[in-house]
Amino acid sequence: MNWISKLTPPGVSKMFAKRDTPENLWVKCPVSGEMVFNKDLEAGMYVTPAGHHMRIGPDLRFKFTFDGEWTEIDLPPVPKDPLKFKDDKPYTSRLSAARKKTGREDAMAIGVGHIGGVESTVLVQDFAFMGGSLGMGAGESFIKAAETAVKRKTPFIVFTAAGGARMQEGCLSLMQMPRTTLAIQDVKDAGLPYIVVLTDPTTGGVTASYAMLGDVHIAEPGALIGFAGPRVIEATIREKLPDGFQRAEYLLDKGMVDKVVHRRDLRKTLARILRTLTKRPGSTPMIEGPDEGRALTAAGAGEDDD
Known part of the structure; x- marks a missing residue:
């Protein structure tokens, strides 16, 4: 304690004390x-x-997507470390760190609720969990979500966000690509809509499988969408890529994406699509959120957001 501190009255010292921000x-x-x-x-x-558009986790996705409350479905259990993989640290340690960080068992979360009055099954991929990597846990969760949609006879909506396959699971990770593809076919065979919302980033094996098999593809503005990253492609072909390459707007222009939608408009856009695909154009659900309690009429649902 210095001499100034000794002479300063306690009340004054407390008034000017440094506060943690x-x-x-x-x-x-x-x-x-x-x-x-x-x-x-x-x-x-x-x-x-x-x-x-900043990256957000499943809780916020569900909150921004569903009309109100939703039910979260438990994820199926999978082997913790099937290959006993270790690089600079054991795979089990990486899993533990990711679970502590996100509070979730793996990179997927499944919710069932209403969007525009239409009951829907929603799967959200969490990039915060090991880069949203596709492993056995993510694959089993995708299949569980698809089975839930078929059982409940609801549309199936997937929010993708991934850096690719989970290297710590080797070929077991790559096997999830055909497995999820078959699950999508079950949804389509049941006559149910499958809608993909591409968020930043969606790359690797996820793009090469279920991210590009939707009946409708929506993307958030500025989202990176592709297989290999731009730097890898430039290094391979040794050419400068076009401005905005692999971004949502570029892919919309090239026909790979059906619509780029701002996050504030995403719920009402999904509601309009779902009512059209399920042949329910006359419903007038309540849309909560930033405009809490605002009624979305059938007439308003038919208007273009652009």
Whole structure:
């Protein structure tokens, strides 16, 4: 304690004492570099003023997608470390760290609820869990979600976000690509809609399988969508890629994506598509969220968002 501290009255010292500031009070926009107040970011559905759609987890996805409450389905159990894999640390340690970070067992989450009044099964891929990598757990969860949709006779909606296959599971990870493809076929054989919402990033084996097999493909603005990354492609072909290559808007222009939709409009866009595909154009569900309690009429549902 220095001499100034000794002479300063206790009340004055407390008044000017250094206060701890929460680390997540401000968030830097990756596009503009602007510092955004966390409460403002939350109110804007985690889209920055510059329009950058930040990555969000399953809880927020379900909240922003369903009309109100939803039921979360338990994930099926899978072997923890089938190959006893170890690089600079054991695979089991990486799994434990990812589970502690996200509070989830694996990269997938399944929810059942209503979107625009239409009961739907929604699968969300969480990039925060080991890059949303496709492993046995993710594959089994996808199949469980598809089976749930068939059993309940609901549309099946998948929000993709992945860096590819999970290397720690080797060929067992790659086997999930054909397995998920067969599960999608079961959904289509049942006459149920399969809708894919591509979020940032969707790459690797996920893009090469269930991410590109939807009846309708929607993407969030600016989402990176592809198989190999742009840097890998440039290094391989030794040519400069076009501006915006593999971004949602570029793929929309090339016909790989049906529609690019802002996050604030995603629920009503899905509601309109679901009512059309399930032949329920006359319903008037309540759309909650940023415009809480606003009724979405059949007439309004038919209008274009652009």
